[in-house]
Amino acid sequence: MAQRLSILIYHRVLQERDPLQPDIATAAGFEARMRWLRRVFRILPLSDALKRLRDGKLPGRAMSVTFDDGYADNAEVALPILRRLSIPATFFIATGFLDGGRMWNDTVIETVRSAGGSDLETPGLDLGRLPCRTDDEQRHAIRELLGALKYHPPERRQELTDGIGLASGLSLPSLMMRESQVCELFDAGMEIGAHTVQHPILASIDKVTARREIAQSKAHLEEILGARVSLFAYPNGQPEQDYTARDVEIVRDAGFEGAVSTAWGTALPDSDPFQLPRFTPWDRSTHRFMARLAHRRWLAPEATAAG
Numbered sequence: 001m002a003q004r005l006s007i008l009i010y011h012r013v014l015q016e017r018d019p020l021q022p023d024i025a026t027a028a029g030f031e032a033r034m035r036w037l038r039r040v041f042r043i044l045p046l047s048d049a050l051k052r053l054r055d056g057k058l059p060g061r062a063m064s065v066t067f068d069d070g071y072a073d074n075a076e077v078a079l080p081i082l083r084r085l086s087i088p089a090t091f092f093i094a095t096g097f098l099d100g101g102r103m104w105n106d107t108v109i110e111t112v113r114s115a116g117g118s119d120l121e122t123p124g125l126d127l128g129r130l131p132c133r134t135d136d137e138q139r140h141a142i143r144e145l146l147g148a149l150k151y152h153p154p155e156r157r158q159e160l161t162d163g164i165g166l167a168s169g170l171s172l173p174s175l176m177m178r179e180s181q182v183c184e185l186f187d188a189g190m191e192i193g194a195h196t197v198q199h200p201i202l203a204s205i206d207k208v209t210a211r212r213e214i215a216q217s218k219a220h221l222e223e224i225l226g227a228r229v230s231l232f233a234y235p236n237g238q239p240e241q242d243y244t245a246r247d248v249e250i251v252r253d254a255g256f257e258g259a260v261s262t263a264w265g266t267a268l269p270d271s272d273p274f275q276l277p278r279f280t281p282w283d284r285s286t287h288r289f290m291a292r293l294a295h296r297r298w299l300a301p302e303a304t305a306a307g
Contacts, residue, residue: 003058005049005267006041007260007278010067013078019135020113020142031081033281037063038085045191046090046231050258050276053269065089066260066278068195068233070097072174075181083188091185092195092233092260095220097176103199104161108145110172111165112138123163125149154200179224186225193231194218194256201236202243211250218254230257237262239275248274 041063070093130141236242265277
């Protein structure tokens with residue numbers, strides 16, 4: 001059987017279920033999933049797994065765990081679980097949001113949450129007033145707003161997002177890590193990777209700006225950690241839609257050793273190390289997750305019986 005590396009993507013781990021984002025892992029669900037993965041898979045640091053894959057020495061059922069963006073709950077909620085279970089993970093940090101920042105999509109979500117019980121104004125968008133009285137209405141409003149804003153150029157997207165927040169007149173929380181939490185992850189033996197500065201859709205910006213976003217995020221993290229940062233994750237991460245061959249070349253030239261996308265699949269020995277596929281464990285049931293891995297031939301049949 002060909003060597004395969006499964007790479008999981010997480011973004012957040014919350015203490016309790018969020019009705020507006022029900023697919024985000026809770027602490028209890030994340031720990032249960034990690035315990036099962038530890039029994040069935042050989043979980044490796046991503047850099048180690050890539051080296052073994054390249055050298056033809058990857059063990060069977062190899063897996064790496066990754067987190068994107070740099071949410072504070074990665075350090076506050078996920079890290080204690082990972083340490084307790086001795087599971088390594090790689091955290092890709094968008095450096096522009098450290099120490100008090102908030103990503104545009106979270107501004108949308110928290111604005112809608114704070115507007116609960118009333119309608120939300122959407123200046124600059126063709127959406128009119130969005131009702132936000134119930135959880136269903138709020139989830140619908142979030143989907144509409146994210147879809148309408150996602151592929152605007154970064155400056156315009158931020159302007160429109162800020163406009164919605166200003167129109168609401170609400171105070172919103174910061175959700176991202178502090179620099180000290182990045183160091184805490186690193187000191188705990190976790191890997192830190194770069195994820196640009198402002199999390200732009202690289203395909204939508206010019207080459208000079210893309211190079212700056214990629215290089216500055218690497219330099220900032222290396223300054224914080226006093227160590228080399230060798231891994232990168234493309235924002236959003238769909239090939240040709242969110243990044244192009246131009247951006248792959250920039251990442252390679254910036255001195256990274258590997259990069260991950262969000263293309264669905266597992267990495268094989270002949271996979272491009274600068275466009276490694278990953279997948280998100282959306283299944284709330286571990287048994288459904290196991291069945292999906294087996295169906296995709298990412299998990300040997302005997303492992304499903306072991307679960």
